[in-house]
Amino acid sequence: MKPDRRGFTILECSIALMVLLLAASIVAEMAGWSVRERMRSEVRLAATEWAAGVLEDARQQHPPTTEWARRQKLPADIAERYGTPSAIVTVAPEEGSDGFLRVAVKVTWQLADGKPEAPLELMTLVRGVLRP
Numbered sequence: 001m002k003p004d005r006r007g008f009t010i011l012e013c014s015i016a017l018m019v020l021l022l023a024a025s026i027v028a029e030m031a032g033w034s035v036r037e038r039m040r041s042e043v044r045l046a047a048t049e050w051a052a053g054v055l056e057d058a059r060q061q062h063p064p065t066t067e068w069a070r071r072q073k074l075p076a077d078i079a080e081r082y083g084t085p086s087a088i089v090t091v092a093p094e095e096g097s098d099g100f101l102r103v104a105v106k107v108t109w110q111l112a113d114g115k116p117e118a119p120l121e122l123m124t125l126v127r128g129v130l131r132p
Helices: 010-060 066-071 076-081
Strands: 086-093 100-108 120-127
Touching: 010 076, 010 086, 010 100, 010 120, 066 086
Parallel strands: none
Antiparallel strands: 086 100, 100 120
């Protein structure tokens, strides 16, 4: 008669532990990736909202000027929270289209690891003639 063996062998426990550790490492990696992506999305959203506001303001200027464009700066809270962002706003005549100005906003920044993120560029056309 065979002895009644209850429980698991060392081999079975070792395999189960390895599977558990593998699953835990995958979950930890995904959590880290999720945090990084959330930060990237948060920065891009803040930059997009600011740039869209600048373009909306440009439509209200009748017409926007190069001096107005030079005065456009990122808000202090964006600059403080997201490292070293920079913004360039330009106003120029639209080529091949009389009476329209191209207003462009370009925002650049670096991620926490120091790598530059793809710049955000938005533009709109407004009716007007460029004045200094």
